[in-house]
Amino acid sequence: MAEVTLRVFRGDRDGGKAVDYQVPLTEGMVVLDAIHSIQAHQAPDLAVRWNCKAAKCGSCSAEVNGRPSLMCKTRMDALPHDQPITVYPMKSFPVIKDLATDVSWNYRVNKKIPPFQPRPGVEWKMDQRDVDRVQEFRKCIECFLCQDVCHVLRDHDKKQQFGGPRFFVRSAGLEMHPLDGASRTRMLKEELGIGFCNITKCCTEVCPEEIHITDNAIIPLKERVVDEFYDPVAMIVRKIFGAK
Amino acid sequence: MTASSQHETHEHDVLIIGAGGAGLRAAIEALAQGARVGVVCKSLLGKAHTVMAEGGLAAAMANLDKEDDWRTHFRDTMRGGKLVNNWRMAQLHAQEAPDRVRELEQWGALFDRTENGEILQRAFGGHTFRRLCHVGDRTGLEMIRTLQDRGVHMGFDVYMECTITKLLKDGDRVAGAFGYWRETGKFVTFKAKSIVIATGGIGKSWKITSNSWECTGDGMALAYEAGAELLDMEFVQFHPTGMVWPPGVQGLLVTEAVRGEGGLLRNKNGERFMEKYDPKKMELSTRDVVARSIYTEVKEGRGSPHGGAFLDISHKPAEYVKRKLPSMYHQFKELADVDITKGPMEVGPTCHYVMGGIRVDAETGRSSVPGLFAAGEAAAGLHGANRLGGNSLSDLIVFGRRAGLAAAEHAKKTAAPTLDNSQIEATEREVLAPFARTSGESPYQIHHDLQEMMQNLVGIFRTDEDLRKALAALEKLKARASKMRVEGSRVFNPGWHLSRDLACMLTISEACTHAALARKESRGAHSRLDFPKSEDVWGAKNHVIVNKGGAMTLFEAQRPEMPAELKQILAEDK
Structure with missing residues (x-):
């Protein structure tokens, strides 16, 4: 043999x-x-x-x-x-x-993410197309290979300031849940440090579930953060109509 | 200094052992009752065997088939279990499963949808109507993540990668549990007023199994050693469709959803052989029937090249297959070089589930030991002689919740127990003994031989002769295990870990074999070549196994009379 x-x-x-x-x-x-x-x-x-x-x-x-x-x-x-x-x-x-x-750090990061919170008075009906989009993120099997390959963690060891791709995927799954009413943008900016990600897409390359981590999770979340904290028009709109 | 004060101790109202669906659901309920809850698990959180469940959860929500209701689900479950089920559990399960599913959705689970936006349900073996709520073929992952995050945010304490080796007692009642950290090898003691066993099954005693390394019967063995009764241990389910090739993945589960979505079974001659065995239900017959049919086809020379049957879904559009069965598509493509959208899979029976387990009260999951509860696969009763696909995930959340509730209520009216150091010291000595030996076999070799033996002698088809041989072989294996040697240090040492798992597997394998020898008939998953028929006289009885002064003792128990209302539901011909 x-x-x-x-x-x-x-x-x-x-x-x-x-x-x-x-x-x-x-x-x-x-x-x-x-x-x-x-x-x-x-x-x-x-x-x-x-x-x-x-x-x-x-x-x-x-x-x-x-x-x-x-x-x-x-x-x-x-x-x-x-x-x-x-x-x-x-x-x-x-x-x-x-x-x-020792992957226990990941479990501590996860705890920081506010859980699913249904909008008040919501009707429990959803369109498959809306569900499909979020199910991609929920395929994650928590192998932490994306965390392993991410240079912010691997080379710069920013575990105190940065949550890593896994938890952007998890946040995206909650943020884009059709019936969720919570906002996680401040947490993404301040606690998970999404700004550290400079979209090199290494995480997407190693994902065994073929989740489009960068394109479908991180970039849309970065856009939400930008809209909320850096977009002057949105800030005025929010002042008038209130937050999400 | 006493033994218990030498190592860390944690105190809880309710201690849950096992962090799969049942354990997590129990923990959530106990937390909701205000209990201080600890959850101990052998793996990292979220990796329990529940994560591998594929096809779905059975709940009569009637989203697609409006005629479905709990009565039909009850009837299907009882008939699938060949009527030796605990009828009260089957009733509660059918009645409560829809609410438990809705609850998961309210906690964030995202099921596939019907056209009008409700939870989609699929057909499965033995279920009269389309009943399985699902997420493609990764329903277990969705469920465990939902429960895990719910529990974490409610605030239970999780003790990951910790193996419990002994339940501690205070007189008759449980007082806590003793174990070790897998990472460091250091000991840890838990003190608790109530303990819920949710450790799953015993598949790793067999060579060909769909189960992960964790499924070594720990909770059943711990409960048995602590004086609890085991029920229905002869009923071990062989799932009809496991992978048969390549060798490294032999036994890996091929979800029943393949057949639920229209997959066809054929032998090497291209015949749809289920016509011979169950012409009415065909591929969607119950698992015991399909497993025996495939086994028979192979034995009679009509098997596929690697000794299985062909399962084919390639007549469905490729995009449909990839959408409804994504993980099956990848599993076969990457591990077996088979594109299931283009050609058939090769499949054969694999040890999947044990219907037997700790004997519990239907309403509360209470065992015969005060303060000790059980739920999920570790508990017995709901599934009788054969479990229907999809009834396991719903079992976990229905009876996990009930056990968590009862455990919390028990804790409220119970004073703190006292730990007995002599028990702790005895188990410490036992656990460390293999390190002290300078000669002796590796636990891997003994485990390998146990799996071969159980596969050959306590498999799908059983005989008096084989089962007696198995009992003799188990005595020899136990003798070898008592002299096994572990090399290396206590730090993350898989050989040592296996030595503990092996002790549990040997105990529970013996219970399965004793009960199989005693049931002189064929019923559900228990097929005796020497007693091929089901007999009414046996249908009235269940086997109970209990530890009497160190001797494994079996007795027969009669079930209480079924109420007229349920009898009538069962009699209806649907």
């Missing part, structure tokens, strides 16, 4: 090193299968998160040959075998051990 070399990061908060493992290839194998094979036969304490193995839960995020990926949907036969396949933890988050990182 053909074998392939996986070069996996082994270590913890204090540092670590890459370790090579030889893994037998099977038909249709994905990187997560290879990691499981290493656990079962070579390194039972190799730490990795996973749940569904079907790209539905977003747990097995890692950097495979340098690309932020879900290991469960990265096929081994799509990667070159003449050199080791590298598997590293997500760089934007502190390593706990091996491939598992």
Whole structure:
């Protein structure tokens, strides 16, 4: 049986090193299968998160040959075998051990976003076309690969000032919900720091759910922020007719 | 210094173990009652197995088929469960599911819509009318996000990546739970007046399963060890359509919505074989029937190249398939190189769900142990011998809410319990034992052998001989597990984690096997080759399993008489 070399990061908060493992290839194998094979036969304490193995839960995020990926949907036969396949933890988050990182910051950001709030006296009817637009954002499986690749977080570590693409997607899902009545523009500007995003679209490229994060979520939200805080006509209109 | 004071302790009125649909819904209800609520889960929040649910939630909202009502849903559920269901649970479930769905919508869930803007409903196996409220084929994700955000904003405390290894007791009643942080390996104790078990199922005991690593029967095993009764453990559902190729994805779920949206099953000769097994309902027969049919076709030599059946939706317009079944489209395209808009999928049965679980009171989810409640897949009764598709997600929110309510009420009228350090010390020693051994097998090997054994001997078709072999094999596996060795440190160590999960799987696999051996008939998902017929005398009984002084003991329980009103609904021929 053909074998392939996986070069996996082994270590913890204090540092670590890459370790090579030889893994037998099977038909249709994905990187997560290879990691499981290493656990079962070579390194039972190799730490990795996973749940569904079907790209539905977003747990097995890692950097495979340098690309932020879900290991469960990265096929081994799509990667070159003449050199080791590298598997590293997500760089934007502190390593706990091996491939598992501390993603708790994301849960703290999520708490800042005001939840869905139906408009008073709303009738619970919606058009499928309006729902479609928002369902795109609600497809998000919280793999945090967009957070991992975003240079504002990855290279500049602006976790105190910036929420990251995942939470712009979440905010967009609430803001554009056909029956929602809350406003999140001030929060987006001041707490999630949407202005830091300079629309390089790296997040969109790595999204395993193919959500058009930049075009459909971030840019429209940026426009809302601009309308609310920087548009003089809108400011006058709001003064006369009141806020949303 | 006592053991419990050496590590962190948290105190709650209500402790929920499990953060899938049932656990989160229970937490929300308990919070609404003013209880201080803690939720413990093995994974990160939002990753529970509920997230993988695809097809929808069954609720008789009658948005499309105006004749639908709770009575028809009740009848479908009872008939699907071959009448051994807890009829009161089936009634409450059918009556309350529509309100629970509306509630999800009011909390922000966005279901697919009908032309006049209402929640769209789709057909599913065993349901008389179009009944499943859905979001494409990712209904579970929508549900768990909605519940998770609701709960987070209401203010429960979440303890993520924490495994509970023991329920602590104060006399007869529960007093709390003991466990460890998966990340650090450090111990943690929870003190609680009420505990709700919502830990889901036991699919990981089988080799071919749709279940995630978390589904290792923890809550059932914890409750059993604490003295609670298990019910209907022989009824394990094999979903008819799991992926069969490539090997790494074997068992992965192919939603019943494929058939709900018009998908056809064929054998290698191109025959729609369901004509032979259920000519009336065809592909939308109940899961037990379709799973056995596919299994039989394969066994008799009419299977697909990789040992399954062909499931084909490619006669529908490609855009329709991509819109209604987006994740199936991607799953097959990316993992199996199959474009389902152009050709058929290969599918075969996969262990999916356990109808059995902790025996609970229908109204409250109360177990036989004071202060201990259960809901969702971890609890038994609603689904009888076979669950209808779509009835699981609705189960979670109907009975999750009821268990959360009852747990909060129980906490209100109960004094704080006292923790017993000797119990904590005993479980500490047990949990750490595998580290101390210098020789012994890896838990991975024992788990692998358990899965092979359960697949071969306690699968879709069962016999007296196989089940006896399985019990003997389980004794050997337990002996091996008692000597297994874990390498490495306590920090995020999956081998160690598996050693704990394995202990639960062994207990619950044994319960399933005992109950399967005792039921000498075929009913729903329980098919005995040596007793192929359903018998009325067995239809009156349910099996209960309880821990008597360390020995797994089985007894038969009779169900209470069904009220005349429900009998009449069941008798109507629709």
